[in-house]
Amino acid sequence: MSFQREANRPKPKMGTSAAVKLPSNRSASGARRRRTRCRKCEACLRTECGECHFCKDMKKFGGPGRMKQSCIMRQCIAPVLPHTAVCVVCGEAGKEDTLEEEDKFNVMLMECSICNEIVHPNCLKVKEASGVVNDELPNCWECPKCNYAGKTGKQKRGPGFKYASNLPGSLLKEQKAVKEEGEATSTSTAKRKPEGDEISRHRPEEREPLHRHPPVLTPSTLPRPRPEDKLRKKRKLFDDDEEEDFSVRKKGKADEPLFPKLLHQIKTEEEDQEEEVDEEETDSLFWRGLERRDRLEDTEDWAEDGDGKDTKTNFPRPPLKTPVLDSDQSHCSSPQAGPSSEGGSEPQEKGPRPKARRKRRLPNKELSKALNQEIQKTEDCLANENRQPLKVEPESENEEPKRGFRIGSDLGGERPHLRTKEMNGTPWELRHFYPSQITPLGFNRSSPGTRPLPPRSPPKCVQMERHVIRPPPISPPPDRLPLVDGKTHAVQREVWMKLFGHFTHKELCVCMRVCKTWNRWCCDKRLWTNIDLNRCKSITPLMLSGIIRRQPLSLDLSWTNISKKQLSWLINRLPGLRVLLLSGCSWVAVSALCTSSCPLLRTLDVQWVEGLKDAQMRDLLSPPTDNRPGQLDNRCKLRNILDLRLAGLDITDASLRLIIRHMPLLSRLDLSYCNHINDHSVNLLTAAGTTTRDSLTEINLSVCNRVTDQSLTFFKRCGSICHIDLRYCKQVTKMACEQFIAEMSVSVQFGLKEDKLLQKLS
DNA sequence: ACCAACGTAGAT
DNA sequence: ATCTACGTTGGT
Numbered sequence: 144m145s146f147q148r149e150a151n152r153p154k155p156k157m158g159t160s161a162a163v164k165l166p167s168n169r170s171a172s173g174a175r176r177r178r179t180r181c182r183k184c185e186a187c188l189r190t191e192c193g194e195c196h197f198c199k200d201m202k203k204f205g206g207p208g209r210m211k212q213s214c215i216m217r218q219c220i221a222p223v224l225p226h227t228a229v230c231v232v233c234g235e236a237g238k239e240d241t242l243e244e245e246d247k248f249n250v251m252l253m254e255c256s257i258c259n260e261i262v263h264p265n266c267l268k269v270k271e272a273s274g275v276v277n278d279e280l281p282n283c284w285e286c287p288k289c290n291y292a293g294k295t296g297k298q299k300r301g302p303g304f305k306y307a308s309n310l311p312g313s314l315l316k317e318q319k320a321v322k323e324e325g326e327a328t329s330t331s332t333a334k335r336k337p338e339g340d341e342i343s344r345h346r347p348e349e350r351e352p353l354h355r356h357p358p359v360l361t362p363s364t365l366p367r368p369r370p371e372d373k374l375r376k377k378r379k380l381f382d383d384d385e386e387e388d389f390s391v392r393k394k395g396k397a398d399e400p401l402f403p404k405l406l407h408q409i410k411t412e413e414e415d416q417e418e419e420v421d422e423e424e425t426d427s428l429f430w431r432g433l434e435r436r437d438r439l440e441d442t443e444d445w446a447e448d449g450d451g452k453d454t455k456t457n458f459p460r461p462p463l464k465t466p467v468l469d470s471d472q473s474h475c476s477s478p479q480a481g482p483s484s485e486g487g488s489e490p491q492e493k494g495p496r497p498k499a500r501r502k503r504r505l506p507n508k509e510l511s512k513a514l515n516q517e518i519q520k521t522e523d524c525l526a527n528e529n530r531q532p533l534k535v536e537p538e539s540e541n542e543e544p545k546r547g548f549r550i551g552s553d554l555g556g557e558r559p560h561l562r563t564k565e566m567n568g569t570p571w572e573l574r575h576f577y578p579s580q581i582t583p584l585g586f587n588r589s590s591p592g593t594r595p596l597p598p599r600s601p602p603k604c605v606q607m608e609r610h611v612i613r614p615p616p617i618s619p620p621p622d623r624l625p626l627v628d629g630k631t632h633a634v635q636r637e638v639w640m641k642l643f644g645h646f647t648h649k650e651l652c653v654c655m656r657v658c659k660t661w662n663r664w665c666c667d668k669r670l671w672t673n674i675d676l677n678r679c680k681s682i683t684p685l686m687l688s689g690i691i692r693r694q695p696l697s698l699d700l701s702w703t704n705i706s707k708k709q710l711s712w713l714i715n716r717l718p719g720l721r722v723l724l725l726s727g728c729s730w731v732a733v734s735a736l737c738t739s740s741c742p743l744l745r746t747l748d749v750q751w752v753e754g755l756k757d758a759q760m761r762d763l764l765s766p767p768t769d770n771r772p773g774q775l776d777n778r779c780k781l782r783n784i785l786d787l788r789l790a791g792l793d794i795t796d797a798s799l800r801l802i803i804r805h806m807p808l809l810s811r812l813d814l815s816y817c818n819h820i821n822d823h824s825v826n827l828l829t830a831a832g833t834t835t836r837d838s839l840t841e842i843n844l845s846v847c848n849r850v851t852d853q854s855l856t857f858f859k860r861c862g863s864i865c866h867i868d869l870r871y872c873k874q875v876t877k878m879a880c881e882q883f884i885a886e887m888s889v890s891v892q893f894g895l896k897e898d899k900l901l902q903k904l905s
Numbered sequence: 906a907c908c909a910a911c912g913t914a915g916a917t
Numbered sequence: 918a919t920c921t922a923c924g925t926t927g928g929t
Contacts, residue, residue, distance in 0.1 A: 209921075212921095227926090
């Protein structure tokens with residue numbers, strides 16, 4: 144970046160003809176039409192972030208205005224053809240508005256991603272050849288001519304597509320940075336051993352002494368193994384040509400049979416298939432976590448508090464309001480892609496239209512290649528995972544006893560030292576086991592580390608970047624399941640949805656492979672309010688897009704090696720996120736929270752985050768420093784946090800002061816295993832004039848060895864306190880606890896639920 | 906007419 | 918391979 148600056152200075156005059164030149168494009172057909180934002184997608188509806196490179200360039204944000212690019216947060220997901228676009232054959236605009244769903248395709252304008260020609264499929268003379276519709280982009284296909292000619296369009300970028308990597312904040316950069324930052328990465332990679340080995344030896348942790356203590360955090364070099372070699376081989380298979388085969392294969396097989404000639408159906412199907420591809424992959428990756436989650440679902444309580452509540456609530460009973468539609472629309476806003484196309488029960492015999500074979504073509508080869516690679520990777524991963532037992536140990540979230548303070552489990556969680564190990568090349572996998580096993584408090588959760596670690600390699604950030612960002616899942620249009628004979632199934636979608644509501648995420652993933660309609664239905668975000676990727680070794684681009692599509696209210700990325708860029712990317716696309724669990728992640732990744740905002744976040748778990756100390760806490764809690772006009776507000780980005788989990792962090796009163804000041808709603812605070820926390824800290828939290836004094840309902844100070852009996856006297860000031868966990872605090876006596884109970888009994892009845900665990904009796 | 910920003914040539 | 922700059926298009 145430094146060099147960029149210099150570059151700018153000179154402001155060489157280069158681009159005279161730049162934008163205008165469309166040589167190759169023009170040759171084939173008329174002028175290339177620039178696409179324009181759809182104005183409906185989530186991205187289009189957003190306001191400028193004011194922080195990205197492009198925003199900073201804008202005059203309104205005090206920049207020079209030279210770049211003239213839209214905010215990276217507002218990159219349209221489905222850029223559309225301009226209204227002025229017309230068919231090169233008949234010279235008329237698209238007429239899809241005039242017809243029914245089924246007929247739209249032939250009268251809508253389609254832009255060829257290869258020759259750029261914009262035509263009405265109906266106006267083409269070559270009807271025999273089939274066009275290949277690109278579902279990624281509205282009104283985009285490979286026209287019959289090009290398709291027939293076997294052109295690949297490789298050389299050009301598809302219309303309307305922007306390389307994410309162009310974006311200044313691109314992962315590419317980060318990646319580089321990371322690399323440089325710690326060469327540990329590569330090292331670790333090299334060292335990394337085959338998963339198999341690791342698996343067998345997971346146990347060790349159990350033996351490890353429960354060091355709960357503030358682990359000495361190692362430098363922030365992230366141990367991110369990125370074994371890609373393996374993948375590499377596979378990828379090859381999907382280069383260009385292969386990719387086609389791949390898609391074709393998929394569709395041909397499963398779908399065709401179902402919906403033979405209907406264009407819509409075919410389209411849909413393929414679309415779905417495509418989706419399936421993504422979804423499947425993604426989903427499968429979710430399995431582990433999902434499965435886990437599902438199991439726990441019934442008992443899970445974290446929903447208790449506001450945050451979790453919503454999340455969980457809907458799950459079982461699918462409220463079928465289709466809130467999502469709007470946003471989705473954007474995605475499908477394009478005439479062709481509209482959800483509407485689904486219902487097609489029409490026999491597609493309609494004459495003249497070229498049979499468009501729907502195939503999901505990525506806008507450009509690069510993209511597709513990248514995507515395919517990812518898919519491949521994912522598949523590999525899947526394969527591996529499937530091979531292994533899906534069992535997972537309960538993770539913090541899940542296990543979390545309703546009350547939020549489940550000490551043992553979470554706390555016991557990972558210790559940083561683990562990380563160190565990883566860095567050294569030790570099995571990253573070990574992490575998985577730690578948490579559950581290390582329960583100093585004695586709450587060992589079952590599920591010993593049965594879970595094998597999928598030998599996944601972390602994805603390339605680059606690839607993630609190039610992923611097309613998709614809007615939330617569409618609440619699938621068909622009200623009823625289309626049948627092969629053109630009729631529809633008697634059972635309505637809502638009923639199906641209720642049924643799906645009882646499935647585990649894993650099961651939903653399976654359902655998604657059944658048919659396009661189920662695929663869509665099962666992607667409904669109401670079925671995915673909680674997405675759990677806890678301990679998922681590698682977060683791939685597909686997973687990220689899968690997450691975005693489902694718009695979860697709760698996301699657990701604990702103990703994953705998610706990168707900052709990925710997290711940032713996610714957060715910015717999950718505006719409604721309520722619960723974010725990042726325990727055990729690196730500070731580098733968590734720091735994404737410093738620049739992204741998730742105003743609705745209620746629960747933040749950053750326990751055992753390596754490298755998270757006072758200074759970092761300050762960055763996390765400080766209001767944006769950028770007060771240029773246009774900036775939203777300078778309030779703390781985490782001002783609405785109710786539940787904050789800081790177990791195992793090396794933080795001091797300095798952090799507490801910030802928390803007290805910036806989190807007025809804080810109700811639950813987990814400071815267990817924080818060795819610097821002492822009576823003075825408690826004094827601060829409960830001092831007159833602080834909001835925490837009245838807002839705190841639960842506090843976890845277990846294994847805080849500097850806390851003494853005196854803290855209990857401070858807690859008497861708290862008006863709402865209901866739960867005080869002082870277990871394993873060496874300096875807290877049982878006597879003091881009993882005294883506390885006795886004194887409080889005048890107003891509130893407390894009881895000792897366990898040794899040094901005070902709980903309000905209600 | 907004005908603003909936003911697409912798509913790409915050219916610089917790094 | 919990336920990133921910047923900008924002519925020009927598209928929308929209002």
